[in-house]
Amino acid sequence: MARLFRWLLRLAAALILLILIASGLAYYLAAQSLPEYNKQISLPGLSAPVEIIRDNANVPHIFGSFGASDEDVYFGLGYAHAQDRLWQMAVLRRTAQGRLSEIFGRRTLESDLFVRRLDIYGLSQQSVSAQSAEALQSLKAYSAGVNARILEINEDALGRGAPEMFLFNMPMAPWQPADSIAVMKLMALRSSHHLQDEVLRARTSLALADPERLQDILPDAPGKGITTLPEYASLFPGLPRYASAAPLPPKSSLFPVSPRGFGGASNAWAAAPNRSAAGGSLLANDPHLTLSAPGSWYLARMELATGGIIGGTIPGIPAILTGRSEQLGWGITASFLDDQDLFIEKLNPNTPEEYLTPQGYRTFTKRPSIIKIKDEPPVTLTLRWSENGPILPGSLFGLSAITPPGHVVSLGWTALDPHDTSLTAAIDLMRSSNVSQAIAAGEGFIAPSQNLVLADRTTIAQKTIGAFPARDARHHSKGRLPSQGWQRVNRWLGRAPYAANPEFTSPRGGILGNTNNKILQRPFPSHVSYSWGDTQRVNRWRRLMQSREVHTRDSFMEAQLDTVSYTARSLLPLIGADLWFTGGAAEDGSREKQRQTALTLLSEWNGEMNEHLPEPLLYAAWLRA
Template identity: 75%
Template sequence: MGHLFRWLLRIAAGLILLSVLAALLIYYLAAQSLPEYDKELALPGLSSPVEIVRDNANVPHIFGSYGASDEDVYFGLGYAHAQDRLWQMAVMRRTAQGRLSEIFGTRTVETDTYLRRLDLYRLAQQSVEVQSPEAMAALKSYAAGVNARLLEINEDALGRGAPEMFLFGMPLPPWQPADSIAIMKLMALQLSGHMREEVLRARTSLALNDETRIKDILPDAPGTGITALPEYAELVPGARRFASADSTEEDSLLFPVAPRGLAGASNAWAAAPSRSAAGGTLLANDPHLGLSAPGVWYLARLELGTGGVIGGTIPGIPAVITGRSDSLGWGVTSSYLDDQDLFIEKLNPENPQEYLSVDGYKDFITRPSIIKIKDEAPVTLTLRWTDNGPVLPGSMFNLAEITPPGHVVSLSWTVLSPKDTSMSAAINLMRSTSVQEAIAAGEDFIAPSQNLTLADADTIALKTVGAFPARDPKHQSKGRMPSQGWLPENRWQGRAPYADNPEFLRPAGGILGNTNNKILDRAFPDHVSFDWGDTQRVHRWQKLMQNREVHTRDSFIEAQLDTVSYTARTLLPLIGADLWFTGEAAPAGTRERQRQIALTLLSEWNGEMNEHLPEPLIYAAWVRALQARLITDELGPVAKSFRHVEPLFIERVFRDVEGASAWCNVRQSARTETCTDMARLALDDALIWIEERYGSALESLRWGDAHQATQDHAVLGNVPLLRYFVNIRQSTSGSDNTLQRGKSSGKDPDPFQNIHAAGYRGVYDFADPDSSVFIVSTGQSGHPLSRYYDDMAQLWRRGEYIPMSLDEDLARAAAVGITRITPR
């Protein structure tokens, strides 16, 4: 027995030793790709030496030598991006190309299929030829910088450039100018949501068959100018009057189309000198995108011939997307421009290879496309285009549900242009020195459409940039639902003049801003959109801006970090009107007692969605359960598409606007339920859910336990054990409708996880530009072993910032490394 025990002990010790050795080997191999920032080297692609000075937050400050060209600085940015975010860049390029399945197998076939249908990469290649000379020079030099880093990795055996490369063995072809344009198009895809809105409105129309009730659940943003629309079944005869559950394309690995409600958001506001305490203009910007590790944003400073620029870049793109120079600041917010239309295309009954056009039946433009799949046989697609755009498969986005037999669906979208000059606009914007120059540069923007908030020494402005589709006033659905593609009145008629894009210059009140709210009221077809991203945050922003006669950098920071929910303060008095303090005495442990405790907590709450408080969780769970009770019996499976609470819907119901209280009655039950009944039942639903997840002690709840920021690695984030090293999870304040926005997932089992927030925050003060500040949500590095992988995450969570200075001496004084690159 003792002999057996000794052998078991030896085997166990051996296994432990082997595990330790394996872990050390994995660490050694992974650590080989950690970038070294303090070095001198010679690389091809440069015309003169360049210096990359990394400040103490690892922000690269890129300087050319005396007499160097801007191209050398772009080379430095490409090199820096490839040092820190090579895996992220490689994955984004493959996503745009529709070539992920070569690496990840069947998990990404759905993603590749969709990207191939759109043909984004081929369109990016065609767009290279139409870029401005400055943009073309930047793209080529940036690509040379990336490729110089790839050469260094190969020559010096630097661990394939990123630890993920060992796991997946991804080949890395040289970077091309088209790759950067493709990544910009990919960002446009992530920021565009009108296609989903069209499908959902059509499905809801089929389910409800009542225009007034459709207006309840898909409410128009406040304001006039929207006329009644026909039902979808009238637009497209033969569409089925039933609904299925949501399609699951977004569950495909790395699927780039955001779920409904997550297609882009952001905040930006500016103050003129008359409203600034220090007498200079102020500008704040926090763009909102899906959270990930590493994050989307990468901080950088470029010393160009026109002066220094600093701010947020996106790896793969050679431009500061949001930031400032000494003389100009710019910020971006999603404009919600309706730049996508779906068309129902009729097939020729005699020849399904033809579709009905304005001029009769004609052939689809077709091309085969082969998707190679790791360890599987390849799949051959036949790409089909009509005059309106690419044909999409009915299996995606529930399109089959709204498509009559004998028809297919095509997509018109501004980004599907072979002459996309958006990259040129981004380069020229960065080189602009005044508001007027920046507005002029915006004319070349095609997609994604953005509201550009601008500030120079004495002027503030907001200009919507991006191509506006020109539509016929007689368009059947006004672009709100799929329409018949063969009717000339439904088809696009080119691009509206840039001068017609909304513009606000030198506002009389000295303050302007955008929280994705409706910015103007123009009748169709001169409108911007029927669907806007915000009807709530703007009210809180107005209050904060107007409460002060003059503003400072700190008051702008305070507004960025504000967590008071205007929505909660509006809805709670409505839904609890007949419940506050009306219950009879109830013993501890009963449902009635729990309800009374919850209502008492909410009655004393100011609406602050603070991570340490219980009230935000009780409120959020209540209104979520309430909306589910109101819509499930009416909409059936379509109700699952409404993952997030629609505040205007609940307000319409409880104010009984145009008979909206009808939603409170359950059609399948014999009795007539009131809205008070629904509110009470929903509160009980919420309390039961909370008890099952977090316990029954309501006073001890923490909103932050449910509202965790999920900054997860896109590929390794679900791998057992590895996920603890690559994912960044933090309790956060804010909510769907606060200025410090933290959009929840809306998906069980963790519906309140914060998955979409401000990955970048910046505040620029032109009275003292070097006192400007910024922050990103994770860190500069994409390497999980780097100290810079998550070093900014806690600062971001706490609402802290780092200096945003163009002072070269300050950057050098605290440098963590200086890389000097000379021409080889």
Template identity: 70%
Template structure:
């Protein structure tokens, strides 16, 4: 027995030693790719030495003898910290993920190949300005210099992910950077999905008036009635099963409601306590680790610029110089249309045009797949754009027999000068100069918020399609591609894009709200990203005569939901303080406790409070009950609460209260009954997940920010090291926006929000503050992988100054790049 025990002990010790040795080996190999920030490196492609001074937040301050050398330094710094992220961005837009990840990403690659974004990016290189082409060449050389260093010095393949996935890294090319801009456009575009959903909903509802309830127009005047989709295409299938888009974390196709958002506001000197202009910006994207944003400072020939870049792009996309600040928000301009193309019944290789049948433009494409046979696609284009298969975006559910669907989209331009405009913007000296430069932006379409030393402005930039006033559906539904009136007529004049400069009130802002009301076809959009946050912004801005940097920060971090304040009195009007006393532990008693808590609540979506969770669960359950009967399986597409829909129902606007009645039951249900039943649903759901002690609930337990690693985030054990989860305040409709997933079993996870925040005061530009939601490094063993995450969660910021001495005084390392002989 003693002998057996000794051998078991030896075996256990051996296994422990083996595990420790394996962990040590993995740590050693992964650690080899941690960059050394304090060294001198000889590189090819420079004309003179470049210094990369990293401050105590690991923000690189890059000093070159000329602009190309500075862009070289940015490329090198991006590759030091975010090489894996850059290669994933590039593979995604190229449609080459399956070479690394196998069959799980084939659907993603199929659609990216059909959109052909990378080829369009290659064609766009030649139309860039000479300055931009030089910047692209220098930036690419900087990335490739880091790749050469990794290969020559055996630096752990450049990133720990490279050991887990066989992903050879090709040299960086100028087209790669332009392609990443097009990938951004894809992530920020949502009109395609809205057109499909509107068509499907139109086909499903028996009463066409209800379409306005469930897909309401943003408040305003002048929106004309639309035809039912069945009137345009009577042969369209009415009850086809939807085909969901890929849900893989690597998918760049945003779910409905997650196609971009953001906040930006500016104050003129007359509304600023310091006497200088103010600008605040927090662009919203899907959360991941590392975040999409990368903080950097570039010292250019016309002065320094500092702010947020995206790895792969040689530009500060939101930030400031010493003369100008700029911020971006999604404009929601309608830059996508779906065209139903009629096939020639005698020849399926032809489609109908205004001039008769025409042959598709075709090209083969091969998708290589890891551990599987390659797939050959035939890419087809019509005069309206690329043909999309019915298996994507549930297009088969709205496509009549004998037809196909093509996509018109501004991002499909082979002459995309967006990057040139972005580089020119960094060197602008004034609001008006920046607005003039904005004409070069093609896609994505953005609202550009601007502040110089004395003035403020906002301009919608990006190509807005010019449509015929006789368009069948006004761009809101898929339309007949062979009709001239439905086709695009080029780009609308840039001067027609909404513009606001030097407002009399001294304040400008955008929360993706409706900018302007103009009749079609000058309308800009019928779909806007916000009808709620703007109300809270107006209240906060007008509550002060003058503003400060701190009041702008307060607005960025404001967690109060005007939506909750307006909806709760409506849906609970007949429930507050009513009903008989109920015994402890009964559903009726739980309902009374919940209503009592909500009655005293001010709408603050604070992570430490129970009321936000009760409210969110109640309103979600209520919408599910209202739409399930009318929409059937299609109700699953409405994952997020639409406040305007709830308000229309409970105010009975144009008879919208009929949604409360269940058509398939004999009784006639009232809206009060539906509210009570939904509250019971919510309380049961809460009790099953968080317990029955309602006073002890925490919104932050359900509303966790999910900064998950795109490729390692689901790997057992490893996910606990690479994912960053944080309890957060805010919600779908607060200025501190934390968009919830809407997906079971964790519908309130915070998946989309401000990955970057910046506030600039031009009375003292060096007092400007910035923050990103994770850290600068993409290497999970780096101390800079998540060092900014807790600051971000707590609403804190870091200073980022253009003062060279301050950067050097707090430097954690200085990398000197010197030209090789």
């Protein structure tokens, strides 16, 4: 017995020793992958020394020494991105390429199939030649900086560049300008939602016996809107008069389209000098995207020939998308522009590889695409495009429920442009020195569409940037429902002129802003959207802005950190009007007493959604029930 105990003790000691050795080795390898900031290195691709200084928040400040060019600073940004976010950049690129399944297996196959059908990466490669010479130089310099970090990792045996890459063997190919364009298109995909809106509206229309109720269930944003729509069943009589109850397919956390209503939101506003206590313009921006780890944004400062710029970048994209220079500040909010349409394509009953157009039947544009899957045989996908856009399968977004027999669905989307100059526009915006130059720079922006809020020393403005689809005024569904792709009146007529994009400059009240709210009412086809963000934020913002004659930096910060729910303050009196102060006194500890206590708390609550208060929980539970 004693011998057995000794052997068990030795075995336990050996196991503990092995665990300690394995843990130490894992820590050493992971630590090797973490960046070292206090060092001097010589890297290929620079024309002069570049210094990257990080502050206490680890924000990199990138300076070029005497003789350095702007390209050297972009090189430094690429290097800093790759130091801190190499894994994130690798995942974003593979998502845009439709190559996640090579690493994660079948669970990401749905994402790869969808992105390959859109051909995001192929279109990005074609868009490289559309960039301006200056932007292309910046893209190449940024790519060289990323690749210099990859080379450093490989030559100096610095692990794999990121601790995550020990868990997932993801070989890192050199970064290219097309990769940055693809990441920008991926951001557009993640913020687009009109495809899902059209499917929901069509399925709801099919489920309703009374078509007038469609406007009640899916109402327009406040303000005068469209009054009538055709029944979806009248556009496609072959469909059953009910919506399919089949559940939508489960989505991987890496699927590039956010669930409807969760695509992110944003706030931005500005005050002119006459509404500022210091006599200068003020601008605030809160571009919140879907929560992730790491987050989508990466703060950085770049010292260019035109001056210093600091603000938010997205790893993989060599541009400060929201930030400021000494002369100009700019912020962005999602515009909710209706930049997507679904088209129902009628197949030739005799030749399913042909579809109907206004000129007769034509053959789909086709090409094969092979998707490799970890530990499984590859999948060969046939990509099909009509004149309206890529063909999507019925398994996506519940499309099968709204597709008549003998038809398929195609997607029209502004981001599917082989001459996408959005990155050139973003880089030109960074180099702008005043509001008018910034507005002019926005003309080249295609997607994602944004409301650009601007402030220079004397002027504030807001301009919607991004390509507006030009539609025929006789469009059958006004872009709100999937339409017949073979009808000329439903097809896009190119891009609307940039001058038609909403623009507000130097408002008389001295303050402007956007919380994804409806910004104007224009009749179709000059409309911006029929679907907007919630209106509660703009109402609360309006009250905060109008509560004082002049604003300061602190008052803008106070507004950004405000936690009062306008919705709660509006709904509580209505919902609780017949509940409060009813019934007699109740015994302590009884359910009736708890009910009365809860109602008393709510009746005295100002709507502040503070995490230390019980009222927000009571309100949320009550509203849900």
